[in-house]
Amino acid sequence: MRILIATAGSRGDVAPYTGLGAALRQAGHEVALAATEGFAPSAESAGLDFRPLPADHRSHGNVQHKRDLLRAASAFMTDIGGGIADVVTEGTDLLLLSATTAPLGWHLTQALGIPSLGAYLQPTAPTGDFAPTVTGARSLGRAGNRALGRFALRMADRVYEPAVKHLRARLLLPPLTAARMRRQQYEARRPVLHGFSTALVPHPSDWAPHLTVTGAWWPYLDPAAQLPTVVEDFLTAGPRPVLVGFGSMAAGEGERLSEIAVRALRQAGLRGILQSGSAGLAADAGDDFLTVGDVPHALLLPRLAAVVHHAGAGTTAAALRAGIPSVTVPVAADQPFWATRLAAIGAAPMPIPFRSLAAERLAESLTTAVRESSYAQAAEAAARHMATEDGAEAVVRAVRRLER
Numbered sequence: 001m002r003i004l005i006a007t008a009g010s011r012g013d014v015a016p017y018t019g020l021g022a023a024l025r026q027a028g029h030e031v032a033l034a035a036t037e038g039f040a041p042s043a044e045s046a047g048l049d050f051r052p053l054p055a056d057h058r059s060h061g062n063v064q065h066k067r068d069l070l071r072a073a074s075a076f077m078t079d080i081g082g083g084i085a086d087v088v089t090e091g092t093d094l095l096l097l098s099a100t101t102a103p104l105g106w107h108l109t110q111a112l113g114i115p116s117l118g119a120y121l122q123p124t125a126p127t128g129d130f131a132p133t134v135t136g137a138r139s140l141g142r143a144g145n146r147a148l149g150r151f152a153l154r155m156a157d158r159v160y161e162p163a164v165k166h167l168r169a170r171l172l173l174p175p176l177t178a179a180r181m182r183r184q185q186y187e188a189r190r191p192v193l194h195g196f197s198t199a200l201v202p203h204p205s206d207w208a209p210h211l212t213v214t215g216a217w218w219p220y221l222d223p224a225a226q227l228p229t230v231v232e233d234f235l236t237a238g239p240r241p242v243l244v245g246f247g248s249m250a251a252g253e254g255e256r257l258s259e260i261a262v263r264a265l266r267q268a269g270l271r272g273i274l275q276s277g278s279a280g281l282a283a284d285a286g287d288d289f290l291t292v293g294d295v296p297h298a299l300l301l302p303r304l305a306a307v308v309h310h311a312g313a314g315t316t317a318a319a320l321r322a323g324i325p326s327v328t329v330p331v332a333a334d335q336p337f338w339a340t341r342l343a344a345i346g347a348a349p350m351p352i353p354f355r356s357l358a359a360e361r362l363a364e365s366l367t368t369a370v371r372e373s374s375y376a377q378a379a380e381a382a383a384r385h386m387a388t389e390d391g392a393e394a395v396v397r398a399v400r401r402l403e404r
Contacts, residue, residue: 020195216391
């Protein structure tokens, strides 16, 4: 089967699909990844064909107001919709769609007669078990959570509406709203697979049977990959350090965050590795600190005492998989949700809001997470649970069922 995986966003929105694509390729399928240009090396290292999308998640400016943000998001989605239409080649047998690309890909499946599977990294369907991931972490009770979940979907429909109108006109399809297409997909019980662990978020008790949780999908890692020598030397030179990184978040905040991180680690008596990321973290503070760029979490995190991070879905899962405590500093979007889930299972202290981050508070949370054994024990229990899940294989099986 010739499969096109379509996703969009930052590294955390794309990297898990490289490992998922590699698993599908290993199962005998031809797999291509459609994402923005910067992810071509990641796709190609996993043995996947790469098809570039024309827009980048940073391409519509630094917006400050909610109305501007909605306009920028709609413009981004219009770019992405046209890009996916450009790269769906004749002979594609299946579209594998992320939560971001599904509201666009559904219209392509209608126009071209290509089946699709949802492959989401976050829970998006309303549930009484918890509030929507994009609204924060506070539960409003079962009825309130479901109502807020429906509201969140309607707001997403508004973002996609211009892109859907543009895409359907290009595909010579009759008018249909984003909301109506979404409801049609749900009523038809189109399968949606969710790539997160039930150690972190149990399968919602009120979801319909076509919505399943598979376990996490992991970024592809070359079996021969090793840590850089400078990192290996630092790890062996003293006690287990703490990693501090904010991934694709906090651009322009590097100087402030680096100073806070170094002061907090010193106050807590811990060695530290600062991962530069989009913020540009850097530490020039002596032998107890190291600055690194991209380093595979699967190799680095199991060697650490803890990790300070923004609680993106991928970093959250990687920390649990490594069996180490987290200290979370959520910045935006679904990050408060994942941060609160880590705290709820006991693998992290309560989150520190990004704008409230200070060295003293971070040092206190680090001391708690590293010195109190319950946090490591909770993370290790989650890691054992995650080891029983094979999220990629669950997707392979779902694809196999479509072939019958």
